[in-house]
Amino acid sequence: MALIAIVALPALAAFLCWLPPFRKMGWHITVACQCAEFGLAAFIASKVIAEARITGAAGWFEADGLSALTLVIVTFVCALAAIYAGGYMRHSSKGKLWRFYAMYNLLSFALVAVPSQAGPNLAWVAMELVTLFAVLLVGFENTAGALEAAWKFSVLTIMGAPIALLGFLVLFWAWHAAGHVQRDTWDGLQAAAPAMSPSLLKLSFLLVFIGFGTKTGLAPMHTWLPDAHSEAPTPVCAVLSGVKTSVPLYVILRFLGVVLASPGAHMGEWMVVMGLISVAIGAFLLLQVSDYKRMFAYSTVEHMGIILAAAGLASRASDFGAVFQLLNHAITKSLCFYVAGVVLLTVGTREIRSVRGLLRVSPFAGAVFIFCALAIAGAPPFPIFLSEFSILSAGMRDGHAVAVSILAALIVLAFVGIMLQVNRMTFGRPGRVDVHVRVPQTCRIAVLAAAVPVAVFGIYVPGPVHSLLLLAARQLGGR
Amino acid sequence: MHLPVGESLNALCAGLILICAFAIVGTRQVQGVRRFFIFQSILLAASCFLLAWGEHIADLWWLGGITVTAKVILIPWVLKHTLAPVLYVRREISQVVNIPSSLLLALLLAIGSELLVGPVASATANPVIEVNLPIGLACVLIGAYSLVARREAIPQLLGILAMENGAFLAGIAIAPTLPLIAELAIAVDVVLIAVIVGLLTRTIEKTMGTTEAAALSELKEETVEWR
Numbered sequence: 164m165a166l167i168a169i170v171a172l173p174a175l176a177a178f179l180c181w182l183p184p185f186r187k188m189g190w191h192i193t194v195a196c197q198c199a200e201f202g203l204a205a206f207i208a209s210k211v212i213a214e215a216r217i218t219g220a221a222g223w224f225e226a227d228g229l230s231a232l233t234l235v236i237v238t239f240v241c242a243l244a245a246i247y248a249g250g251y252m253r254h255s256s257k258g259k260l261w262r263f264y265a266m267y268n269l270l271s272f273a274l275v276a277v278p279s280q281a282g283p284n285l286a287w288v289a290m291e292l293v294t295l296f297a298v299l300l301v302g303f304e305n306t307a308g309a310l311e312a313a314w315k316f317s318v319l320t321i322m323g324a325p326i327a328l329l330g331f332l333v334l335f336w337a338w339h340a341a342g343h344v345q346r347d348t349w350d351g352l353q354a355a356a357p358a359m360s361p362s363l364l365k366l367s368f369l370l371v372f373i374g375f376g377t378k379t380g381l382a383p384m385h386t387w388l389p390d391a392h393s394e395a396p397t398p399v400c401a402v403l404s405g406v407k408t409s410v411p412l413y414v415i416l417r418f419l420g421v422v423l424a425s426p427g428a429h430m431g432e433w434m435v436v437m438g439l440i441s442v443a444i445g446a447f448l449l450l451q452v453s454d455y456k457r458m459f460a461y462s463t464v465e466h467m468g469i470i471l472a473a474a475g476l477a478s479r480a481s482d483f484g485a486v487f488q489l490l491n492h493a494i495t496k497s498l499c500f501y502v503a504g505v506v507l508l509t510v511g512t513r514e515i516r517s518v519r520g521l522l523r524v525s526p527f528a529g530a531v532f533i534f535c536a537l538a539i540a541g542a543p544p545f546p547i548f549l550s551e552f553s554i555l556s557a558g559m560r561d562g563h564a565v566a567v568s569i570l571a572a573l574i575v576l577a578f579v580g581i582m583l584q585v586n587r588m589t590f591g592r593p594g595r596v597d598v599h600v601r602v603p604q605t606c607r608i609a610v611l612a613a614a615v616p617v618a619v620f621g622i623y624v625p626g627p628v629h630s631l632l633l634l635a636a637r638q639l640g641g642r
Numbered sequence: 643m644h645l646p647v648g649e650s651l652n653a654l655c656a657g658l659i660l661i662c663a664f665a666i667v668g669t670r671q672v673q674g675v676r677r678f679f680i681f682q683s684i685l686l687a688a689s690c691f692l693l694a695w696g697e698h699i700a701d702l703w704w705l706g707g708i709t710v711t712a713k714v715i716l717i718p719w720v721l722k723h724t725l726a727p728v729l730y731v732r733r734e735i736s737q738v739v740n741i742p743s744s745l746l747l748a749l750l751l752a753i754g755s756e757l758l759v760g761p762v763a764s765a766t767a768n769p770v771i772e773v774n775l776p777i778g779l780a781c782v783l784i785g786a787y788s789l790v791a792r793r794e795a796i797p798q799l800l801g802i803l804a805m806e807n808g809a810f811l812a813g814i815a816i817a818p819t820l821p822l823i824a825e826l827a828i829a830v831d832v833v834l835i836a837v838i839v840g841l842l843t844r845t846i847e848k849t850m851g852t853t854e855a856a857a858l859s860e861l862k863e864e865t866v867e868w869r
Contacts, residue, residue, distance in 0.1 A: 287828075288828060317838075317842060318789060324835075329809040333812075335816075362761075
């Protein structure tokens with residue numbers, strides 16, 4: 164029941180936001196709905212921890228460790244971004260706000276629909292809906308920059324859809340050819356993978372990887388990502404960069420679990436290579452960005468690459484690192500965008516070179532900016548440091564010395580890139596500051612609430628979270 | 643398939659669909675691209691009905707009906723109504739690569755996809771799969787190429803939809819028993835793509851006065867001087 168409710172609730176909220184008598188209350192409806200969503204996701208996660216899986220409607224809505232983890236991540240980010248949007252959108256947007264909130268709820272509907280599906284076919288449909296609603300939100304401001312970003316975003320990511328569709332059709336064919344007549348579910352596929360034709364599995368994985376890799380923002384198909392993630396309204400950036408990239412990656416990881424269960428298809432090595440390419444491109448672009456929202460967007464490319472490479476290493480320990488990184492990326496990256504929005508409200512520009520001495524201009528903005536930059540770059544004792552370190556040590560233990568050394572070098576490079584820019588922005592004597600908006604209360608609340616798990620998880624991972632991560636890592640198919 | 647006539651007719655349809663994909667790459671006029679897309683969709687539906695009749699799969703009758711409704715009627719209607727002024731006033735499309743070279747590249751893509759999936763398809767000894775899978779993949783790849791080569795919003799959108807046609811052509815051969823609800827959801831999705839991207843195109847046209855994607859090139863990385 165909870166699984167069906169979690170999908171139905173945001174759709175209902177979107178409808179309410181659209182109804183003329185409720186249009187003024189868009190924000191309240193959205194916050195109430197998104198907080199309820201997070202509660203539902205936590206409930207689902209607790210059931211999954213107790214019973215390993217939960218069924219809403221057999222063969223349609225099912226959740227296990229990995230999907231419960233993704234649901235928790237998605238709803239957490241969506242809830243805080245909704246709170247953040249209250250003050251932020253009133254200050255910075257000229258568009259019709261009820262429209263924004265209706266589309267926001269539709270996006271969150273599509274986002275939770277992907278991980279709550281039992282099988283791949285409807286997950287593809289839900290993923291398409293995610294893309295379409297995200298396109299609407301990226302272009303929401305109707306400025307030249309926003310429209311250009313929305314256009315690049317829509318052409319590249321929708322182009323991935325037919326390729327992935329063909330991949331899923333081939334997967335269904337392989338499943339059918341292995342003698343199965345019922346609908347395909349992720350679970351059934353993973354169990355049946357050893358009996359399926361390896362060449363068909365490889366072909367379908369390749370197609371899905373190209374199609375959904377484009378949506379994830381994996382290099383070399385990442386070019387839309389910095390545009391979309393910098394031009395969209397800030398709360399949307401947080402959702403896009405924090406979880407909209409993780410959701411197609413969730414599908415890829417799921418599929419990777421199926422492919423790794425087949426002894427004939429060697430896909431792990433390829434995933435390590437593709438992941439490293441993304442990390443490299445993200446790290447080098449971080450050195451030469453001129454816009455701090457784009458800086459966080461490139462760091463997303465880097466992190467997606469790290470997760471993919473870790474899943475490709477395919478051991479129990481590296482799989483745990485991968486799902487831990489998935490969680491840490493979402494909580495930290497969304498915090499980064501909330502803070503970037505606060506900085507933007509304070510100084511009125513997104514250019515790194517025009518911001519100097521942020522700590523003196525606004526101690527609050529400066530302090531949280533340093534905090535989130537250290538967290539996203541992976542300094543100890545933040546959780547990203549922990550997950551990256553566990554991936555590196557897991558790889559070392561299994562003897563992947565070359566891949567691990569390249570990964571470590573690139574992570575250090577990305578760290579240096581981020582810290583250089585942040586150093587220039589926060590310290591020193593401030594220049595002339597033109598715009599000075601008082602940071603809205605809802606933004607402060609969201610920033611502080613989002614900072615709590617980022618500060619805590621690096622030192623102490625609560626028991627339920629740890630067991631959820633262990634359950635989720637099991638689905639990635641490492642040995 | 644049980645009937646050789648059906649097989650040959652299906653092969654004819656698939657061949658014409660591939661020719662349509664080439665025509666979409668090679669046409670200069672926006673209107674022409676739209677017409678070839680509709681023609682390709684009609685052929686896809688025909689191929690669907692042929693398979694339904696030849697292999698007695700009831701679902702494929704429905705799928706053919708869905709294809710006609712979504713791609714032959716709804717999408718052209720949506721495009722006509724969201725984009726009417728842009729679509730009918732405009733003329734030739736500028737391309738990054740000239741048309742003969744584009745056609746040559748499309749040919750290479752077609753040969754490449756035959757080489758890629760030919761062995762898998764012929765292993766099944768099913769003549770429908772042997773025809774539809776390579777041609778479907780070729781249409782997907784050629785559609786992707788036309789997206790890269792075109793510099794105009796509407797042909798880019800039609801390129802995406804043509805890619806979808808290619809995936810469907812392969813799909814009716816390799817996965818004819820895919821649950822109907824999934825097929826229906828996919829069709830609704832395709833119509834939504836047309837609506838939303840069409841609306842986006844119209845907004846871009848209103849705000850910037852052009853639908854040339856080449857004009858959209860403000861956002862990029864500048865090199866920062868190190869200080």
